[in-house]
Amino acid sequence: MNIQRINARGIWSIYRFEMHRFKRTLWTGLAVPVITTSLYFVVFGTAIGSRMTEINGIDYGSFIVPGLMMLSLFNESIFNASFGIHMPRFTGTIYELLSAPLSAFETVLGFVGAAATKATIVALVILLTANLFVDVRVEHPFLMFAYLVLVAVTFCLFGFIIGIWAKGFEQLQIIPLLIVTPLTFLGGAFYSIDMLPEPWRTITLFNPVVYLINGFRWTFFGTADVAVGISLAATAAFLLACLVAIWWIFRTGYRLKA
Amino acid sequence: MQSIISIKGIEKTYAGGFRALKGVDLDIRRGEIFALLGPNGAGKTTLISIICGLVNATAGSISVDGHDIVRNYRQARATIGLVPQELHTDAFERVRDTVAFSRGLFGHAPDAALVERILRDLTLWDKRDAQIKELSGGMKRRVMIAKALAHEPRILFLDEPTAGVDVELRRDMWGLVRALRDTGVTIILTTHYIEEAEEMADRVGVINNGELVLVEDTSALMKKLGTKELTVLLAEPLAALPPELADWRLELNADGRELRYVFDRHADRTGIPSLLARLRDLGIAFTDLNTRQSSLEDIFVSLVSDRRPA
Ligand SMILES: Nc1ncnc2c1ncn2[C@@H]1O[C@H](COP(=O)(O)OP(=O)(O)OP(=O)(O)O)[C@@H](O)[C@H]1O
Numbered sequence: 369m370n371i372q373r374i375n376a377r378g379i380w381s382i383y384r385f386e387m388h389r390f391k392r393t394l395w396t397g398l399a400v401p402v403i404t405t406s407l408y409f410v411v412f413g414t415a416i417g418s419r420m421t422e423i424n425g426i427d428y429g430s431f432i433v434p435g436l437m438m439l440s441l442f443n444e445s446i447f448n449a450s451f452g453i454h455m456p457r458f459t460g461t462i463y464e465l466l467s468a469p470l471s472a473f474e475t476v477l478g479f480v481g482a483a484a485t486k487a488t489i490v491a492l493v494i495l496l497t498a499n500l501f502v503d504v505r506v507e508h509p510f511l512m513f514a515y516l517v518l519v520a521v522t523f524c525l526f527g528f529i530i531g532i533w534a535k536g537f538e539q540l541q542i543i544p545l546l547i548v549t550p551l552t553f554l555g556g557a558f559y560s561i562d563m564l565p566e567p568w569r570t571i572t573l574f575n576p577v578v579y580l581i582n583g584f585r586w587t588f589f590g591t592a593d594v595a596v597g598i599s600l601a602a603t604a605a606f607l608l609a610c611l612v613a614i615w616w617i618f619r620t621g622y623r624l625k626a
Numbered sequence: 627m628q629s630i631i632s633i634k635g636i637e638k639t640y641a642g643g644f645r646a647l648k649g650v651d652l653d654i655r656r657g658e659i660f661a662l663l664g665p666n667g668a669g670k671t672t673l674i675s676i677i678c679g680l681v682n683a684t685a686g687s688i689s690v691d692g693h694d695i696v697r698n699y700r701q702a703r704a705t706i707g708l709v710p711q712e713l714h715t716d717a718f719e720r721v722r723d724t725v726a727f728s729r730g731l732f733g734h735a736p737d738a739a740l741v742e743r744i745l746r747d748l749t750l751w752d753k754r755d756a757q758i759k760e761l762s763g764g765m766k767r768r769v770m771i772a773k774a775l776a777h778e779p780r781i782l783f784l785d786e787p788t789a790g791v792d793v794e795l796r797r798d799m800w801g802l803v804r805a806l807r808d809t810g811v812t813i814i815l816t817t818h819y820i821e822e823a824e825e826m827a828d829r830v831g832v833i834n835n836g837e838l839v840l841v842e843d844t845s846a847l848m849k850k851l852g853t854k855e856l857t858v859l860l861a862e863p864l865a866a867l868p869p870e871l872a873d874w875r876l877e878l879n880a881d882g883r884e885l886r887y888v889f890d891r892h893a894d895r896t897g898i899p900s901l902l903a904r905l906r907d908l909g910i911a912f913t914d915l916n917t918r919q920s921s922l923e924d925i926f927v928s929l930v931s932d933r934r935p936a
């Protein structure tokens with residue numbers, strides 16, 4: 369094969385290696401989202417939903433589904449991608465990746481591709497689980513899927529950066545726990561930001577996660593708190609920022625090479 | 627002879643400011659076995675890591691088979707297999723899968739027959755379906771060799787392949803290295819065992835404190851090894867060498883209490899009987915005689931200690 373231009377087999381090898389790693393923990397990997405989703409439905413859907421029947425004309429149970437999917441998608445993407453690249457750094461097997469005829473782009477494609485695949489699958493499993501509790505209608509299924517993949521890729525890139533930046537396994541958890549999860553809860557995953565009083569509503573508009581969740585919610589219901597174009601632009605901006613950071617990491621060998 | 631790796635002025639200063647390599651120039655010949663010797667911390671691993679793309683050089687350039695390792699990294703790396711010094715393996719992967727993975731990483735189509743042959747050569751075939759974590763240290767090292775061979779490299783780097791390896795595996799390993807060389811693979815290895823370099827290598831390079839202090843054909847070094855040394859301990863110190871002993875080119879040491887005579891052990895006539903007869907004729911009494919043979923180790927130690935910074 370000609371690897372002068374692109375080492376497709378190399379990318380595929382990394383992708384398969386990572387998918388194989390996920391397969392080893394397939395059952396816990398799928399049981400966790402199913403159980404968590406069910407719990408959310410018991411707590412939010414049943415307990416709270418019985419008091420708050422509708423948001424913007426959407427049944428509350430259905431309303432939280434996109435938020436639940438996004439919450440899991442963020443965490444899965446960051447966790448899978450950061451762990452995927454952190455592990456070889458930790459065990460030292462990264463020597464093989466660095467000595468292989470692979471470009472930075474190809475290496476990232478293999479890792480991020482696999483992590484995004486898994487995160488997307490988990491999000492879809494959540495959608496299926498949610499369907500056991502409520503009737504979820506998806507107005508734009510193709511756009512929904514495309515948006516899912518786009519956000520998964522973006523957060524996997526972000527996770528990849530964390531995996532390279534982190535000095536230890538505990539640092540892998542810091543950003544998801546301290547930044548992403550709070551921003552998600554405050555970003556209208558389980559409510560409409562229109563329900564907030566001022567100045568909280570305006571403050572919330574500085575939370576980037578608001579745009580991600582609302583863009584996704586729009587693909588379900590055709591309505592959202594912010595315009596879908598702004599959501600897409602915010603997602604694209606984040607994607608671009610991650611790409612630039614990764615380009616810089618490989619150019620300088622930051623925390624990859626001595 | 628055509629060189630397959632050409633190293634020019636390679637310098638490496640680590641982030642902490644430590645200068646691990648101070649301008650190394652070296653040409654590796656196609657098809658040779660080259661042994662890199664040097665004490666701990668000399669810079670052997672650093673040099674190998676730079677060639678293989680694990681460490682960025684601070685200055686200098688390297689080309690592999692005519693490809694610059696930075697600009698044409700794909701072509702340069704595609705021909706290189708690396709077995710690093712430390713054991714770095716996955717834990718849960720199966721032996722066969724991890725070797726197949728390495729082959730794919732280098733852009734090659736799957737080849738189960740080749741993987742089988744490599745595993746059999748390294749007596750890992752019985753362990754093909756074992757998870758790597760179930761293997762012993764020596765077996766893990768063999769897995770790393772199998773991974774390095776999986777993409778059929780033309781150049782193989784072995785960084786201390788026999789450290790912590792039992793006698794049998796060591797012998798197998800050398801058999802494998804010879805077999806690879808016979809198929810035209812160039813092999814660069816580092817070792818602390820001088821006999822190993824002596825036995826295996828076509829050429830030897832000695833590196834110390836980040837500088838390459840010697841590169842020589844092993845056979846030329848063996849010639850130096852061919853010298854033997856006779857020390858004559860005198861009963862009475864001599865003030866100066868008597869002119870009658872000029873034929874032997876002796877050295878007078880230890881305040882005139884020792885005569886040192888260096889000779890070629892392969893020569894038909896060592897000159898020792900005549901030297902002893904002459905000493906007797908001159909009435910020079912001696913109390914003891916010592917002979918010793920210099921080894922590569924001596925040469926190595928003297929080179930290294932000569933270059934130690936004051
Ligand atoms: N990542 C690093 N950061 C800083 N210094 C380093 C790093 N790696 C190696 N060094 C230093 O560079 C020097 C050369 O190290 P190197 O590993 O190349 O030695 P070596 O010849 O392979 O030694 P050994 O025989 O012990 O394997 C050592 O002094 C070492 O401490």
Ligand SMILES: [Mg+2]
Pocket residue numbers: 670671672711785
């Ligand atoms: Mg070393």
